[in-house]
Every structure is written in C-alpha cells, then in structure tokens.
Amino acid sequence: MLELAPTDPIIKAYLRDLAQLKRQGVSHELGLKAPFQTLLDKAAKKRGWMLVPELSTYSGGKRVVPDGTVRDEFRLARGWWEAKDTADHLAREIEKKLRAGYPTRNTIFEDTQVAVLYQDRAEAGEFPLSDPPQIAALLNGFFSHDEDDEREFHRAMAEFKSRIPDLAQSLREHIDHAHKRTPRFQQAFAEFLSVCRASLNPELTTAQVDEMLIQHLLTERLMRNLFQNPEFTTRNVIAAQVEKVIEALASGSFSKSQFLQRLDPYYKAIEREGANLGHFTEKQDFLNSVYEQFFQKFSPDVADTHGIVYTPREIVDYMCASVQDALHTEFGLSLESPEVVILDPCTGTGNFIVNLIERIPPRALRDAYHNRLFANEVMLLPYYIASLNIEHAYFERMGQYEPFQGLCFVDTLDMADSQQIVLFTPANTERVAREKNAAITVIIGNPPYNVGQKSENDNNKNRKYDEVDRRVKETYSRDSKASSKSKLDDAYVKFFRWASDRLGGRDGIVCFVSNNGFLDQIAFDGMRKHLLQDFDHIDHVDLHGNVRKNPKLSGTIHNVFGIQVGVGITLAIRKRSTGKRLRYHRVPEFWRKAEKLEFLADSQVPWEVLTPDNSCNWLIPENAEEYAQYTPITDLFQVWTLGIGTNRDSVVYDWSHQPLADRVAAFITAYNAEVYRHKSETLSEWPTHIAWSEGLKNSVRRQTLVEFSSQRIREALYRPFTKKLLYFDRTLNERVYLWPKIDGPVVWIKTGADWPFFALAATVICDRLPQGGSQCFPLSHLKPAAVESFRAHYADPAISPDDLFHYIYALLHHPEYRARYAGNLKRELPRIPFAPGFHAFATAGAALARLHVHYESLEPYPLTEELAPGAPYLPSLRVEKMKLSPDKRSLRVNDSLTLHGIPPETHDYRLGSRSALEWVIDQYQIKSTDYGESDPNRPDDPHYIVRLVGQVV
Numbered sequence: 001m002l003e004l005a006p007t008d009p010i011i012k013a014y015l016r017d018l019a020q021l022k023r024q025g026v027s028h029e030l031g032l033k034a035p036f037q038t039l040l041d042k043a044a045k046k047r048g049w050m051l052v053p054e055l056s057t058y059s060g061g062k063r064v065v066p067d068g069t070v071r072d073e074f075r076l077a078r079g080w081w082e083a084k085d086t087a088d089h090l091a092r093e094i095e096k097k098l099r100a101g102y103p104t105r106n107t108i109f110e111d112t113q114v115a116v117l118y119q120d121r122a123e124a125g126e127f128p129l130s131d132p133p134q135i136a137a138l139l140n141g142f143f144s145h146d147e148d149d150e151r152e153f154h155r156a157m158a159e160f161k162s163r164i165p166d167l168a169q170s171l172r173e174h175i176d177h178a179h180k181r182t183p184r185f186q187q188a189f190a191e192f193l194s195v196c197r198a199s200l201n202p203e204l205t206t207a208q209v210d211e212m213l214i215q216h217l218l219t220e221r222l223m224r225n226l227f228q229n230p231e232f233t234t235r236n237v238i239a240a241q242v243e244k245v246i247e248a249l250a251s252g253s254f255s256k257s258q259f260l261q262r263l264d265p266y267y268k269a270i271e272r273e274g275a276n277l278g279h280f281t282e283k284q285d286f287l288n289s290v291y292e293q294f295f296q297k298f299s300p301d302v303a304d305t306h307g308i309v310y311t312p313r314e315i316v317d318y319m320c321a322s323v324q325d326a327l328h329t330e331f332g333l334s335l336e337s338p339e340v341v342i343l344d345p346c347t348g349t350g351n352f353i354v355n356l357i358e359r360i361p362p363r364a365l366r367d368a369y370h371n372r373l374f375a376n377e378v379m380l381l382p383y384y385i386a387s388l389n390i391e392h393a394y395f396e397r398m399g400q401y402e403p404f405q406g407l408c409f410v411d412t413l414d415m416a417d418s419q420q421i422v423l424f425t426p427a428n429t430e431r432v433a434r435e436k437n438a439a440i441t442v443i444i445g446n447p448p449y450n451v452g453q454k455s456e457n458d459n460n461k462n463r464k465y466d467e468v469d470r471r472v473k474e475t476y477s478r479d480s481k482a483s484s485k486s487k488l489d490d491a492y493v494k495f496f497r498w499a500s501d502r503l504g505g506r507d508g509i510v511c512f513v514s515n516n517g518f519l520d521q522i523a524f525d526g527m528r529k530h531l532l533q534d535f536d537h538i539d540h541v542d543l544h545g546n547v548r549k550n551p552k553l554s555g556t557i558h559n560v561f562g563i564q565v566g567v568g569i570t571l572a573i574r575k576r577s578t579g580k581r582l583r584y585h586r587v588p589e590f591w592r593k594a595e596k597l598e599f600l601a602d603s604q605v606p607w608e609v610l611t612p613d614n615s616c617n618w619l620i621p622e623n624a625e626e627y628a629q630y631t632p633i634t635d636l637f638q639v640w641t642l643g644i645g646t647n648r649d650s651v652v653y654d655w656s657h658q659p660l661a662d663r664v665a666a667f668i669t670a671y672n673a674e675v676y677r678h679k680s681e682t683l684s685e686w687p688t689h690i691a692w693s694e695g696l697k698n699s700v701r702r703q704t705l706v707e708f709s710s711q712r713i714r715e716a717l718y719r720p721f722t723k724k725l726l727y728f729d730r731t732l733n734e735r736v737y738l739w740p741k742i743d744g745p746v747v748w749i750k751t752g753a754d755w756p757f758f759a760l761a762a763t764v765i766c767d768r769l770p771q772g773g774s775q776c777f778p779l780s781h782l783k784p785a786a787v788e789s790f791r792a793h794y795a796d797p798a799i800s801p802d803d804l805f806h807y808i809y810a811l812l813h814h815p816e817y818r819a820r821y822a823g824n825l826k827r828e829l830p831r832i833p834f835a836p837g838f839h840a841f842a843t844a845g846a847a848l849a850r851l852h853v854h855y856e857s858l859e860p861y862p863l864t865e866e867l868a869p870g871a872p873y874l875p876s877l878r879v880e881k882m883k884l885s886p887d888k889r890s891l892r893v894n895d896s897l898t899l900h901g902i903p904p905e906t907h908d909y910r911l912g913s914r915s916a917l918e919w920v921i922d923q924y925q926i927k928s929t930d931y932g933e934s935d936p937n938r939p940d941d942p943h944y945i946v947r948l949v950g951q952v953v
Contacts, residue, residue: 002047002143006132010046014039014135018112032112033083036129037068040081040108041594043139044070049078053598055313057103064102070143076286079106079142090114106145108138119145156269164218167263171214174259178249179206188248192241205685213249215381216242217256218263225271238383238409241425311351311446311513312560314597315569319511320355321603322539322571323444326509330537330575336364340372342442343435343502345412345495347375350386352444353406354393362397369394374406374435376415383409408432416467416498441508447495449515449565468494471501480526481615483634483829484642484751484773487523490515496527500534507574510535516542516568520619521753521772522827529616532580535572541605542586543567543596548754548771550589551913560593569600582618583607621823630831633777633808636786639738640777643748643768644716644726647734648691650929652727653718655936663931664727665708667691671732675700691930695734706731716765717748720758720911721855721952722923726765739765745849746776747809749829750912757825758911759812761849775829779805794838803842808832810845860950863891864900871896877942881925882949884918891921893946906953916952924948 004011017035041051055069057077068081080103084093090111098104104118110129115138117124127138178185189209196212197204220239224230250256260267327333333340335356344352353375360368375390377383390404408431415436472494477485487493492514499510518524519542531538545559546566556562585605587596612618615628634640646652651667654660670690678684678700686692699706706729716726730736748760752772766776782801790807791799811817812830824831835841851858867876876896883892888907891899907915914922924936924945938944 002043002140004043004046004136004139006136008136010039010042011132011135015130015132018129022112032085033067036081036083036110036112039135039139040068040070043143047143048073049143050594051081052314052594054601064100066102066107077103079108079145081108081110084109084111090116094118106142108142117141152269156265159265163263167218168214171217171259172210175210175213175249182249185245185248188245192245195241212380213242213245216384217246217260219381219384221260221267222270225267238380238425238428242380311348312597313351314600315446315513315560316351316355318541318600318603319444319513319569319571320352320359322569323442323509323511324359326571326573327442330509330573330578331507335360336368338367338372340442341438341440342373342444343438343440344375344445345443345499345502346445346447347377347386347407348382348446350375350389350407352446353386353390353404357390357393357397365394365397369402370405372438373404374408374438374440375404376408376410376412376435378409378411380409383407405431406435408435413465413468413494413498416465416471416501439504439506440502441506442511443499443502443509444511445495446513448491449563465494468498472497475530476524476527478526479529479616480523482523482525483775485523486773487517487521488527490517493518493524493527496531500530503574507576509574510572511570513567513569515565516540516570517546517565517753519568520617520827522751525616528612528618531572532582532612532616535574536576536578537571537573537581537583539571539583539605539607540585541569541600542584543569544587544589544591545593545596546754553590557592558590560596562593582610582612584610584618617827621821621827623820624824627821627824627831630833631789632828633830633832636783636804636808636832637777637781638783639741639781640775641738641742642735643766643774643776644728644733644737644739645735645768646726646732647693647695648732649718650931650934651691652729652732653716653724655724655934655938657713657725659932660713660725660727661708661710664732667732667931668706668708671696671700672705675703675705679703693734696731699731704731714765716767717760717762718767719769719923720760720914720919721916721948722919723764723856728765735768742776742778743780745779745805745853747805747812749775749777749812751775751829753826755912756910757818757822757830759809759830760911761809761852763853777808790834790838793834796838799838799842802846803839806845806849807838807842808845809849810841811835813845813848814841855951856948858951860947861903861953863902863950863953866898866900868896874942877946878937879924879926879945882921884921891917891949893949897946899946899949902953917949920945920948920952 014035017038018032021032021035037051037053044051049070049072052069052071054065054067056063056065057069057080066080067083069077070079070081072078082097082102084090088111090109090113093111094109094116097109104121106120107118109116109118113129115127115129117127117138119141124141125138127134129135179189193204193206193209196209216239246256324335327335327337327340335342342353342356344350347353353373356373357365357369375386377386387404387407390407391401394404395401409428410432415432472488476488476493476497480488492512495512495514496510496518499512503510518527519540543560544566545553545555545561545563547553547555547559547564549566553559555564560567585607587599591599610618613620613624617624621627651663652660654663667690674687674690686697690696712728714726714728716724716728718724718726727733728736728739745761745763746766748762748766750756750758750769750772751774754771755769762776766774768774779801782805787799787801787804790804791797811832814835818825821831867873876894879893882894884890884902885892888904889900889902891902893899902917906917909916911919926936927934936945
C-alpha cells in the first residue's frame with residue numbers, strides 16, 4: 001500500500017521542476033509531461049511497481065498508447081496516465097480519449113493544473129496539482145485501487161509458487177509408485193520415454209521425463225482456462241500424447257482431480273485475475289509472467305540451461321519492426337511477400353510469432369499462418385503456452401480458430417542433422433519435415449544463453465550436437481587465435497552458426513537477442529570473422545548489463561533480462577549484391593532496465609559505423625595499433641598453460657592435509673565402486689553423491705581405477721594470496737593441462753574481459769579461475785631466442801633469463817602500461833614492449849616477485865588490535881567471516897577482535913576487481929560445501945590468518 005505524505009520529497013521535487021519549466025515559458029505537452037512522469041515513476045518504485053512510457057495496449061478492442069502504464073511485478077497493468085497541454089480543455093480531451101477507447105479502470109488524466117482520476121469506468125475525483133495534500137491523495141488513491149483483488153491475487157500467486165516444490169515432490173512420489181506398481185503406466189511411460197529420447201535428446205533420463213509429466217499436471221488447467229480453450233489437451237498434438245500417459249497414471253491409485261483439488265483456491269484467484277484482462281496481449285503478458293515464475297521456482301536448473309527468461313514486449317517489438325524495416329529497405333519486400341518465410345527456432349512462449357501475426361495484413365495472414373510461419377520449442381510447458389498464444393492471436397485477428405501447424409516440438413539444433421527421425425507423433429513429425437523443406441529467409445528469436453553447468457550432477461549441461469558442433473569447430477573455432485575456446489560451447493553461439501547455415505544459399509535476415517560477449521572477447525574472434533563473411537550488413541544494439549564486468553551494476557535493475565551477462569540485439573542481413581556494413585550502438589552503462597526498454601520502444605538508434613581490424617576486432621580499444629607493434633608474450637615462452645581446472649574444488653582442495661586426504665580417499669572409494677557398477681550395468685544413471693564431470697564419466701567408461709597416494713597432495717595458489725592444498729591427479733582433476741611439465745616460478749595472468757587484468761608471481765600450481773580463466777608463463781620455459789633478442793636490443797649480453805622474466809613481471813605491474821592498454825589487456829594476452837631502463841624494470845620485478853611469492857614470511861604491518869573486554873586472546877583469533885568497516889580502515893575479525901589502522905593505499909593494489917586484502921577477506925572464511933565444512937583456521941598456528949592480514953597489508 002502506498003501512503004505518501006504531502007511533504008514527501010518526490011512531491012516537492014515535482015512542484016519545483018514544474019515551476020521551473022513554466023518560468024521558462026514551456027506550455028506544450030511534451031515539455032511539461034516530464035515532471036509528472038518522474039513523479040509517477042518514483043511513486044511506482046515506492047510501491048514496488050514500474051512505469052512504462054508509451055506502452056501500446058488494447059482497451060475495448062481498440063489499440064491505444066497512453067503516455068504511461070504502471071505495471072506490477074507480474075507485468076500486469078495496474079493503471080494508466082495520459083498528459084495533455086495546459087492550453088487544452090481537459091474535459092473535452094478526456095471525452096476524446098474515452099471515445100478512442102482509453103482504459104478507465106484506473107487512469108489519471110492531467111494537464112499540469114488539475115488531474116482527473118477515473119476508476120471503475122467512472123470519474124473518482126478531481127485534484128488540483130498545485131496543492132501537495134491533493135497530489136498525495138491522488139497518488140495514494142491511484143496506487144490503492146483494486147487493492148483487495150490485487151492482494152488476493154498476490155497472496156494466491158505467492159502460495160502457488162511456495163507450494164510448487166512440495167506439490168512437485170508429492171507428484172514425483174505418486175509417479176515413482178506407478179513406475180513400480182502400475183503395469184499400464186509402466187508400458188505407457190516406456191513408450192513415451194522412448195519417443196522422447198528419439199525426438200528430443202537420447203540422454204534424457206527417466207527423472208527428466210517425469211518432470212515433463214509434473215509440469216503438465218500442475219499447469220494444464222491454467223492453460224485451458226486463461227484462454228477459455230477447454231479442448232486444448234485434445235487439440236494440441238503433444239498435449240494429447242502426454243495425456244495418454246497421465247490417463248495411465250490415473251489408472252492406478254492416483255486421482256488427478258483429487259490431487260489438484262487442493263490447488264483450487266490458487267487456480268481460481270489466478271484465473272480470476274486473468275479474466276479481468278480485456279485483450280489477449282494482456283493475457284499473453286500475464287501468462288508469460290506466470291510461466292517464468294513457475295519455472296524459476298519449479299526447476300531452476302532447467303531454467304538455467306535453456307535461458308528461461310521472458311522476452312520483454314519492447315524487445316520483441318523492436319526486433320520484429322527491425323526485420324520488417326530491413327525487408328522493405330534492403331529487399332523491397334514486406335511480411336506479406338510470398339518469399340518471406342519466417343522461423344523462430346527457440347520460440348519459448350511464442351511472443352515473436354504473435355507479434356508478427358499482428359503486423360501481417362489480414363488479407364495475407366491466412367496464407368502466412370499456414371505456409372510461411374514456423375516455430376520450434378524443446379520444452380513442454382513453453383510449447384503449450386506458445387501454442388495457446390499463437391492460435392489465440394490468429395483467432396483475435398481473423399475471428400476463426402485454426403491450429404498453428406507451423407509449431408514443432410523439437411530441438412532446433414538436432415534438425416541440422418540430415419537423418420529422418422520420428423518426432424513424438426505423426427502430426428509433429430510431419431510438421432518438422434515440412435519445416436525442414438521450407439526455404440527459410442528470416443530467422444528471429446531469443447536463443448538460450450547458458451554455457452556449461454556448475455556440476456555434471458545438475459543434468460543441465462548444454463547438449464552436444466554432431467552437425468552444429470562440427471560446423472562451429474571448423475569455422476568459429478578453427479579461425480580463433482584464442483588459447484581457450486570453451487565459450488564457443490555456449491548455446492547462443494551454436495544458434496548463430498546454425499542460423500547462418502539454415503539460410504542456405506539464400507539472401508535473408510537473422511535477428512537474435514542474446515548474450516553479447518562475442519562482441520569483444522578474444523574467444524569469439526573466429527565467430528566475428530565468420531559473421532562478417534556470412535552476412536553483409538550487421539547492426540548490433542548493445543544493451544550492456546554485464547554485472548561480471550562491472551560489479552556496480554545490478555542484474556535485476558540494469559539488465560533487461562535480470563541476468564549477469566551482457567545482452568544485445570543483432571540484426572544480420574545477407575544481401576550479396578551490396579558491400580559490407582557494420583553498425584553499433586551502446587546504451588549508457590548505468591541505464592536501468594526501464595530506460596533501455598523505453599529507448600527500444602522509441603526505435604531511433606544513433607548508429608556508429610565500425611571498421612574491424614585485421615584481427616577481427618569490432619570494438620577496437622584505445623592505442624590498439626601501438627599495442628599491436630609489441631611482441632606477444634606467447635612468442636617469448638616455449639610452453640605456457642592454463643591454470644588447473646578441477647571441476648570439483650570442494651573435493652580436491654582443502655586448507656589442511658588430513659581432511660583433504662580423508663575426503664579424497666572416500667571419494668576414490670565411491671568412484672571405484674561406480675567403475676565396477678558401470679562395467680556390469682552400462683546404462684546406469686550417475687549417482688549424485690559423486691561430483692561428476694564429463695572427464696570423470698569418461699574415466700568410468702574406460703574402467704580407469706584410481707589409487708590414493710598422499711604424495712599427490714601439493715601446494716597450490718587457489719586465489720590471489722590464498723594458498724590451499726590440492727590433490728593433484730589426472731583423473732580427479734578435470735584438466736591438469738601442462739602442469740606436470742612445469743616447475744619453478746611462473747607469472748599467473750588473469751585472462752578474459754569479465755575481470756580486470758592482473759598478474760601474480762607464484763612457485764606452485766595455480767588455479768584456472770572462473771570467468772575467463774588464467775594463463776601461466778614459467779621461467780623455466782623462456783625461449784633462448786627471446787633472451788637473445790632482448791640482449792641484442794639493449795646491447796647487453798649479460799641479460800639473463802631471470803632478468804627477462806622479472807622485467808616482464810615489472811612491466812605488467814606498471815601503472816601507465818595497465819592504464820594505457822587496459823582495453824587491449826581485456827581482449828588478448830599481454831604484449832611486451834622494449835621499455836627504456838631494462839635493468840631498472842628487472843630489479844623492480846625481482847623485488848616485487850619476492851614480495852608476492854614469499855608474502856607469508858614478511859613482517860606484518862603494525863595494525864592495532866582491539867580486543868573485546870574479557871575476551872580470551874587465542875579464541876579471538878578464530879575467523880568465521882571477516883568484514884571491513886565502511887571506511888576500509890578497520891577489519892572486524894570476529895565479535896571479539898577488530899584490527900585498526902589499515903592504510904588507505906592498501907586498497908590501491910588490485911588484482912582483478914579486488915585488492916589483495918579483499919581477496920584474503922573473501923577466501924579466508926568458514927564455508928559449507930557438499931563435501932563438508934571448509935575451515936581456513938589452523939589449530940597448529942592460530943595466529944596465521946591475523947598475521948596474514950598484516951603481511952598482505
């Protein structure tokens with residue numbers, strides 16, 4: 001509930017801004033609407049809602065565009081605002097808007113002098129906008145409308161979401177019982193599982209198909225009732241197949257109606273809210289929101305794999321309009337042209353096809369609907385919603401229900417393979433075959449953005465696709481100069497490759513909204529090269545929002561999808577009769593989601609034309625030409641390696657020897673048991689008590705047994721200034737890379753664009769690090785030719801390999817080098833110039849390396865210890881989670897001990913996004929893992945962590 005006081009700062013600011021504009025002689029609507037828009041926006045945020053400017057909607061069957069729409073967290077419209085000129089006769093203007101079909105459920109009409117509030121299709125009050133109490137009353141009344149209904153809906157939705165896990169678990173138990181005790185269900189399920197594996201993914205497990213049945217059971221009623229489509233489960237070719245298995249489930253002791261009866265209050269509240277929505281586009285937004293929130297609660301891992309994120313209508317509208325404009329300007333065609341055949345390969349809830357249906361003239365829509373529009377979806381629930389959305393959109397336009405034969409239940413990337421497969425039902429198989437034979441000329445959509453997974457146990461790893469993976473390997477990967485190309489496994493990369501190939505030899509358009517890490521990261525240089533070869537005109541709107549690059553951003557506030565990675569919209573046009581063109585625009589970094597969507601709704605993009613360099617960089621950093629003249633660091637070393645990648649850190653890393661040895665020995669026993677079990681049961685599933693990875697599974701398949709040896713426990717640098725013990729083993733570590741060949745000092749370099757660059761000397765194994773990885777350059781593998789080249793340049797035959805190694809180390813720490821080439825260091829490994837004063841650098845580098853390698857032997861900085869009265873000293877040294885004071889001058893070790901007097905310059909030396917001290921604070925804390933507690937405290941040396949703080953300072 002909103003309870004603004006007349007003295008609220010946002011009301012004062014509104015009156016002040018409005019008075020200032022009037023003093024400047026501004027009287028027209030465009031000039032004067034800004035203060036009230038700001039007022040309404042800030043009031044909406046206080047309510048937890050959002051003001052969306054100029055969002056088109058339907059009211060009374062008419063399309064209208066109010067100046068503002070206030071939406072709640074479910075994207076439901078809760079009210080509207082319409083501004084008029086001061087000189088207008090407000091009453092007459094309101095009459096015009098009412099005749100035009102503007103909503104009157106909860107609408108403010110204002111002309112900066114007075115506001116008229118309409119609620120429930122009648123005038124609810126007139127409020128002078130010069131009087132603070134009246135302004136407060138207006139806003140409080142506006143934001144309190146329908147509060148009882150809204151509260152009931154929100155309560156029902158919260159209850160529904162909170163009960164999803166328990167309900168799903170209960171359904172799993174019923175299904176497990178049927179697997180064991182109901183022969184009819186066993187037969188029906190076995191047939192369904194076989195079809196699913198043949199149609200969608202040969203590695204689908206029984207549990208994953210069980211989840212499909214649970215999704216169907218929990219949501220099928222909402223599908224039918226929100227769109228008043230009682231025949232949905234019989235009309236839809238996939239739902240009908242699933243219903244056969246559900247019927248078999250019900251043939252045992254399970255009663256579908258009795259089970260779902262407990263959800264009646266929640267279903268009814270949600271359905272009641274949906275019934276209040278007048279136009280199907282509102283229903284579509286509502287259903288999309290319910291769907292997204294259901295999935296995030298029901299199955300977060302599936303949501304992560306498939307990038308389950310609702311595509312905001314403004315993005316869909318911008319992309320469809322861009323395609324429509326490109327068809328006209330580039331090819332002289334329109335959406336009704338017979339040559340335009342459109343495919344959404346990852347349709348989700350069908351928003352793109354719905355938007356296109358609204359754009360196609362009725363005279364051409366029936367032909368397009370039946371012959372030139374196609375969409376694919378691989379997940380059951382969004383497939384259902386897409387079917388409902390698309391078929392209802394067509395019904396709204398044409399007044400007649402017809403099934404959408406272009407919707408296929410299929411994994412798009414599987415369709416790149418040439419073999420014929422049976423896909424669920426004869427009707428679905430026929431649809432897929434028809435799509436494969438279609439001459440697609442436009443591909444539009446929002447491909448999944450997930451790459452990899454946290455654990456093989458999650459069962460949500462990106463799938464392998466023989467044909468698409470082969471094409472990525474022989475194009476994007478082959479032409480990349482990056483040492484690590486793992487990011488090319490991202491699903492959206494595969495969709496770009498597939499889309500380029502799917503156009504065949506035809507001219508056409510691809511328009512995707514996706515993760516846009518490919519714009520500037522080194523791993524994607526081959527992808528950028530081939531995009532420019534495959535297409536002639538490329539436009540990219542960079543919506544930014546990369547929280548990993550800029551920790552000051554918030555995914556929920558600044559990212560259009562509420563995720564952690566940057567997002568962009570790419571329009572790629574193949575028109576071989578024209579020259580090449582690459583255009584780019586980046587929105588301001590700190591724009592909020594609403595500002596970005598408002599920008600897209602305006603559709604006026606101030607493009608910047610880019611000229612890629614010879615290394616296929618599109619966004620060329622400052623001083624790139626100068627930097628390119630220097631010697632790549634990889635030319636100075638015979639061997640270098642990625643940091644070690646274990647894929648099971650909580651198993652093979654620990655602070656202490658004995659806990660590590662005990663845990664690894666137990667893990668090896670469990671692993672070896674799986675080797676024996678899989679030898680006799682080759683199709684066995686993988687138990688979750690083992691931290692699986694693809695490499696470890698392959699070791700089981702090869703029947704590789706592991707024997708524990710304490711000699712494999714080695715010291716490692718896990719994070720900057722964070723030494724741990726590592727069980728170093730080729731089987732238990734997913735990637736050991738070249739570490740068996742490396743001994744002695746290395747320079748450990750953080751790579752990638754997600755973290756700022758850093759370099760750190762080490763004499764132990766170094767971790768790969770997340771988000772971009774790391775590379776390690778060993779002194780023992782400096783090229784003799786590199787040393788000779790430096791001797792020749794400086795005319796100094798006394799330069800030794802140690803001198804050159806330390807020269808490199810000092811250079812990588814030089815503030816001017818880091819600042820001048822910051823953009824270059826994000827995209828590629830360092831390049832090494834011949835700097836003046838070689839020996840000064842070498843001497844400084846040697847001293848710096850000693851400090852960084854032997855930091856544990858330094859004399860601690862004299863910090864002041866403040867001990868709580870009566871607290872015993874030794875127990876006060878124990879760390880659970882340390883915390884810096886707001887001014888970063890003090891460190892709270894625990895409730896009993898605080899360290900004071902940290903010099904401000906401590907925080908100037910940064911390794912990535914943290915100072916050295918912040919790394920220690922972040923890492924040296926007690927954490928719970930799947931394999932027990934991780935405790936950095938040392939019983940044999942209780943002073944260690946507090947002493948380490950002083951040493952790092």
